[in-house]
Amino acid sequence: MTPAADQVLDLIFGRWRSQILSAGTELGLFDHLDKRRGRTAETLAAELGADASLLYRLLRAQAAIGLLEEDGSHGFVLTDRGDLLRSDHPQSLKPMARLEEGPQHYALWKHLPAMVRDGRQNAFMREFGCMAFDHARVSKDYAERFKQAMSSYSAIQSSLVLEALRGCDFSGIRTFCDVAGGCGHLMCALLLAKPGLRGIVLDLAEVVEDVPELWATRLGLQERCEYVAGDMFEAVPKADAYSLKMILHDWNDAECIAILSNIRKAATAPARVFIVEHIVPEHDVSHFAKLFDIHMMCWGTGQERT
Numbered sequence: 001m002t003p004a005a006d007q008v009l010d011l012i013f014g015r016w017r018s019q020i021l022s023a024g025t026e027l028g029l030f031d032h033l034d035k036r037r038g039r040t041a042e043t044l045a046a047e048l049g050a051d052a053s054l055l056y057r058l059l060r061a062q063a064a065i066g067l068l069e070e071d072g073s074h075g076f077v078l079t080d081r082g083d084l085l086r087s088d089h090p091q092s093l094k095p096m097a098r099l100e101e102g103p104q105h106y107a108l109w110k111h112l113p114a115m116v117r118d119g120r121q122n123a124f125m126r127e128f129g130c131m132a133f134d135h136a137r138v139s140k141d142y143a144e145r146f147k148q149a150m151s152s153y154s155a156i157q158s159s160l161v162l163e164a165l166r167g168c169d170f171s172g173i174r175t176f177c178d179v180a181g182g183c184g185h186l187m188c189a190l191l192l193a194k195p196g197l198r199g200i201v202l203d204l205a206e207v208v209e210d211v212p213e214l215w216a217t218r219l220g221l222q223e224r225c226e227y228v229a230g231d232m233f234e235a236v237p238k239a240d241a242y243s244l245k246m247i248l249h250d251w252n253d254a255e256c257i258a259i260l261s262n263i264r265k266a267a268t269a270p271a272r273v274f275i276v277e278h279i280v281p282e283h284d285v286s287h288f289a290k291l292f293d294i295h296m297m298c299w300g301t302g303q304e305r306t
Helices: 003-012 014-027 041-048 052-064 094-100 103-118 123-128 132-138 140-164 185-193 215-219 253-266 288-299
Strands: 068-070 075-078 175-179 198-203 225-229 241-245 272-276
Touching: 003 014, 014 052, 014 094, 041 052, 052 068, 052 075, 094 140, 103 123, 103 140, 103 288, 123 132, 123 288, 132 140, 140 185, 140 241, 140 272, 175 185, 185 198, 185 215, 185 225, 185 241
Parallel strands: 175 198, 175 241, 198 225, 241 272
Antiparallel strands: 068 075
């Protein structure tokens, strides 16, 4: 078999790997393992309420893709990769795995050929008859998967934003608004880095009214961080600076113009807008953004941009 054939087969069977990983997160398997003490399928099956024989085959497959290691006594320990799928890891990727390989997002991809043929994106509408955010209002399972995934990924994204803004002059910024900022992880990271800053987080009522989940509540920053319930397509609060972290890629050009126009109307001049997105590079550069763009084609009306 040629190297090219090997590579294509690896792509064809790639979904097997992600589904094997996903099954472990759905079962809560990685939370019952650690990096030191080997545990057998029989022991784990009793704790998880699973079948020991089939569980062993799943564990063996997870070892084959580098998430676990198997010893001579059929005991399993976590690798560094598998450790990232524990719920208590500070940079846990378990919630992201549960979202992207979960039943809702998994179902979207079968519509990709049809979308390309007829020129109409948004597989969420084809599969569920509504937009993703609307589906989250009626599906508690999807709402929880989405919220947990966005929250878990925020730690990584916030650190990248702080690094990018390290040399930025904030002297003219008194009030900073994060538009569609969720539970406020990015805003609170900025407030901790910039003690003189006041923050506003704008998001939908169902997000900002969940007070125990808000990062300002967790970190004791309530006096400096205000949460505002609202819709960015209608209006945004007045501020000296705004951030849009992974927001514009959710929407088509006309929708983005509506969001940015509302920011311009509300902004206290002169103001700044910080846009945090994956940027699509030149034609000869292989990049995650070019794959993420297809996910956005499936998920809604948006896209990754140059």
